[in-house]
Amino acid sequence: MPATGNILHIGMSLAATWLTGRDRAAGPQDRDPIAADIELCRMSEAARLDFMFLPDTLFADPRGLRGGAGIGPGGLDPTLRLAALSQHTRQVGLLTTVSTTFVPPYILARQLQSLHWLSGGRAGWNIVTALDGQRNFGLDDMPGPEEKYARAAEATEIVRRLWASNPAASADDAPPAEPIDHAGRYFRVAGPLNVRMPPTDRIPLVQAGASETGRSFAAQVADAIFASTPDKEAALSLRRDLRRRAAAHGRAADDIVVMPGLNCYLADSRAEAEELFMETHAGIDRTRRLEMVRQMIGLDLTDWPEDRPIRAADLPELPARLRSRTHSGLLRRMILRDEPTLAELLRRPESAGSGHWRIIGTVDDAAEQIAEWHRDGAIDGFINVPGGGRDSMRRTLQELIPQLSERGLFRRDYGGDTFLGHLRQRRA
Ligand SMILES: Cc1cc2nc3c(=O)[nH]c(=O)nc-3n(C[C@H](O)[C@H](O)[C@H](O)COP(=O)(O)O)c2cc1C
Structure with missing residues (x-):
């Protein structure tokens, strides 16, 4: 499938996947948990990225908790963390992850709408059904995958209706908030939401999870997909399938932006990049x-x-x-x-439980491979999940992204100030 000629959409993960052993030892993250985030946000905004991204889970594996000071492995609540970062940025989107299996839709709708206000229209919701954590929510077993998605579909519908239940108003025209009176299989929610909709573009929905049911759900509601595609064939077939499904739901195929996670290990030469990769992974348990x-x-x-x-x-x-x-x-x-x-x-990335696309090489190698995947119609963008430490991340933002812009594959400037606006921008 040929590419559409649209520009790429690029996000940057703030999860600490990029810390090599060396960086971790030197890192000030715990003493000042937001300083490193602010720096990365500023660099990403200067590179005109679409959004910053935070994944999330609601459990801690006790085997990973070997004492130590500081925040701990789960990190801070992602929506709160992005709310803090909204005050240090002006244009970059802020994509948080909230699970529909554990968080009630009213709370979820309010948190997201709050982030949307605080950021001036830059909130996004990564809808996950969650991998683990049931025992923190009174459940012995995780609901089965079909039930998780049925809940996700109902929760998402409620969240959207709650957002719409309290519409945007200018000073002298205030439409009334209306109840939603939802009574469904998993939830009963009266509404309306107690936060108005800000007078800006709506909150984009992103979905991760690519089983048959996950794809069908995504094709109905998602503006973008966070995908795991370790090779081009996987990306091609996922994107083709999602576009077909979106069209079957009466949506334009281009309405869904497919973005795999991408781990870049970048250095001056391929040999050095390989060394960087080996060093980063030497400590795997x-x-x-x-x-x-x-x-x-x-x-x-x-x-x-x-x-x-x-x-x-x-x-x-x-x-x-x-x-x-x-x-x-x-x-x-x-x-x-x-x-x-x-x-x-x-x-291989597949055995690490993430299955992300991985590029180990020079900045030119990375630009070439990204251009090829885009040209062949395998991607609409990617979420940079940095590997290989600070230096590799700096090369990504200050060398790779500008090179993609020079090739006409990425924006030279923002076209607006909202997250949805960035995702809908088609030309550089
Ligand atoms: C690329 C990707 C990223 C994900 N990120 C998260 C996450 O941050 N938090 C989480 O709880 N689940 C996450 N998930 C799990 C999904 O929400 C979902 O629960 C899981 O993939 C099972 O769905 P499936 O049967 O469609 O594979 C992610 C899944 C994928 C594929």
């Missing part, structure tokens, strides 16, 4: 990684010989309860296609 693989596809590799290929016949039945069908599917697909050894498997 092998036992935890093997446990993740076991959870994702049911295969126990604890005693597996390092150089024995893993083949289709080695794969057991998928576990009945999967945290993410998307990520399990990506890992199985890679094993069936590549028959990796254990060492190769551990090096």
Whole structure:
């Protein structure tokens, strides 16, 4: 599928994936939790990125909590963190993640609308159904995937109706707020919302989760998709499928912006970039990684010989309860296609539970590969999930992004001040 000729849409994750061991030791994050965020926001806004992004979970794995001072592994609440950052930025969008499985729609609608006011129209909602954390919300088991999506669909509908229930007003014209009187399968919500809609573009909806049900949900409601596509074929087929589904729902195919996560490890030469990658991953906790693989596809590799290929016949039945069908599917697909050894498997993004697109090389290599994926119709943009430390991140923002602008693939300037406006901007 050829590209549309539209510009790319680019977000920057604020999650601390970019800290190499060296940066982490030197990092002032915990003493001043917002200083590093502000710096990254300013650099991203100077590069004219569409948005800053924060993923989120509502649990902590006790094995990851080995003492230590400071904030801890989960980080601060993403919506509060972005609210603070809204006061240090003017144009960049602010995409928060809130789970429909755990957070009631009224609270969710109010938090998002509050962020939208505080930022002057720059809030965005990454709708997730969540991977874990049920025991923090009075549940023994995670609801099954179909139930999670049914809840997500109902919650999203309620949130949109709540936003609309208290419409924007100018000083002398105040339309009344109206109840929504929702009584559905999972929720009963009277409304109206106690916060008015700001007089600006609405809040864009982003969705992550690419199982059959996830795609169908996204095709109906999402303005953009946060995708896991470790290779171009995965991106091509996901984008093609989502565009077809959007059209079947009477939407324009271009209404859905498909953005995979992208880890860049950038350096002056390919050899140095490879070194940077190896250094960043040298400290992986092998036992935890093997446990993740076991959870994702049911295969126990604890005693597996390092150089024995893993083949289709080695794969057991998928576990009945999967945290993410998307990520399990990506890992199985890679094993069936590549028959990796254990060492190769551990090096691949699919085994890390994220499955993101990865570029290890020079700035020119990255620009070339991004241009190719865009030209071939595999992406509408990407969310930069930095790997490889501060220097690689600086190269991304100060060298790679300007190069994409020079190639006409990315904006030279913002066309407006709202997040939805950025996502709808089509020409540089
Ligand atoms: C790229 C990507 C990012 C995700 N980010 C989050 C997140 O930040 N927090 C979260 O709780 N779940 C996250 N999820 C999980 C999804 O919301 C969903 O629960 C999961 O993928 C299962 O849906 P599926 O059956 O469609 O795969 C993410 C999923 C994907 C694919």
